[in-house]
Amino acid sequence: MEFHAKEQLPGLLDWMRQQMKACGGKTAVIGISGGKDSSVVAALAVAAYGKENVVGVLMPDGIQPDIDYSNGLVEFLGIRHYVFNIQGGTSSILDEMAHLGMKPSRQTTVNLPSRMRMVTLYAIAQSEDAGIVLNTSNLSEDWVGYCTVYGDATGAFSPLGMYTTEEVIALGAELGLPEKFLIKPPSDGLTGLTDEDNLGFTYHAVNEYVRKGVVDPAVKEKIDRLHRTSRFKFQLMPVYHNGLPMALTDETDYYK
Numbered sequence: 309m310e311f312h313a314k315e316q317l318p319g320l321l322d323w324m325r326q327q328m329k330a331c332g333g334k335t336a337v338i339g340i341s342g343g344k345d346s347s348v349v350a351a352l353a354v355a356a357y358g359k360e361n362v363v364g365v366l367m368p369d370g371i372q373p374d375i376d377y378s379n380g381l382v383e384f385l386g387i388r389h390y391v392f393n394i395q396g397g398t399s400s401i402l403d404e405m406a407h408l409g410m411k412p413s414r415q416t417t418v419n420l421p422s423r424m425r426m427v428t429l430y431a432i433a434q435s436e437d438a439g440i441v442l443n444t445s446n447l448s449e450d451w452v453g454y455c456t457v458y459g460d461a462t463g464a465f466s467p468l469g470m471y472t473t474e475e476v477i478a479l480g481a482e483l484g485l486p487e488k489f490l491i492k493p494p495s496d497g498l499t500g501l502t503d504e505d506n507l508g509f510t511y512h513a514v515n516e517y518v519r520k521g522v523v524d525p526a527v528k529e530k531i532d533r534l535h536r537t538s539r540f541k542f543q544l545m546p547v548y549h550n551g552l553p554m555a556l557t558d559e560t561d562y563y564k
């Protein structure tokens with residue numbers, strides 16, 4: 309099926325309004341990295357809720373050399389924003405671990421800033437007028453679990469979680485975002501490597517696979533393994549219930 313960004317937008321914007329209403333929210337709170345995903349989510353939020361109801365949060369971890377992209381984006385959209393340095397938060401955890409004689413693993417140091425940013429977004433959202441944190445992940449990275457559980461993988465709802473990287477760029481262009489906000493190669497901001505360097509395949513390869521079923525067998529094996537082993541990031545936490553019946557007044561099916 310051919311992708312037409314213009315045809316997607318009305319339904320997507322309606323859905324975002326419904327989700328915000330269902331949350332009882334008013335103000336969309338978004339972490340702004342200057343990359344395409346957060347830029348497109350912020351532009352969608354402006355289109356859905358009006359720029360007065362969108363807050364961007366720039367969260368350098370110490371010095372962020374490419375922060376001009378983020379500043380440029382909030383200026384372009386005309387949204388209220390904060391620059392909130394998370395370094396105090398990340399370093400306090402790493403310092404305390406060191407103090408206790410622990411050696412933080414690479415996995416700890418890579419995922420900590422992402423979780424600290426989510427903690428920060430929720431702290432800010434709760435001090436805004438009915439603030440609701442929007443998720444900024446896309447389908448291509450979610451498909452291979454390239455996100456931090458309880459970090460950037462979370463949020464109240466995910467406008468882009470079913471769009472590939474290429475579709476996100478097309479949506480951004482349709483929303484009128486300048487190209488510079490759509491082309492920055494995604495990187496973890498820590499190792500200096502791009503997502504694609506770390507993964508060992510391109511998001512284009514993921515997109516061809518998920519949308520057209522076209523994939524090199526060796527790459528397929530890598531993608532399938534990452535997909536299989538990261539599904540836990542998108543599931544509700546399993547809860548032990550020992551065969552007890554649900555409370556009769558609870559109409560949800562969370563525990564089934």
Ligand SMILES: Nc1ncnc2c1ncn2[C@@H]1O[C@H](COP(=O)(O)OP(=O)(O)OC[C@H]2O[C@@H]([n+]3cccc(C(=O)O)c3)[C@H](O)[C@@H]2O)[C@@H](O)[C@H]1O
Pocket residue numbers: 415418419422453454455456457459460494495496497503506537540
């Ligand atoms: N089956 C399972 N069921 C429930 N929990 C499970 C589990 N397997 C592991 N876990 C838990 O989950 C943890 C692993 O998940 P998680 O903490 O998400 O860590 P992990 O999957 O190792 O890392 C996230 C991936 O995303 C990348 N990333 C993260 C953040 C930002 C960026 C960026 O580009 O900016 C990139 C990062 O480089 C890495 O490749 C384990 O340490 C364990 O505690």
Ligand SMILES: Nc1ncnc2c1ncn2[C@@H]1O[C@H](COP(=O)(O)OP(=O)(O)OP(=O)(O)O)[C@@H](O)[C@H]1O
Pocket residue numbers: 338339340341342343344345346347365366367368369372425444445449460494495496497
């Ligand atoms: N320095 C930052 N300041 C503010 N928010 C950030 C920052 N870095 C990451 N984030 C938030 O975490 C999300 C995931 O970050 P990640 O570095 O994985 O980029 P990404 O998935 O390529 O997204 P993007 O295209 O928005 O950069 C971003 O979309 C953004 O909401």
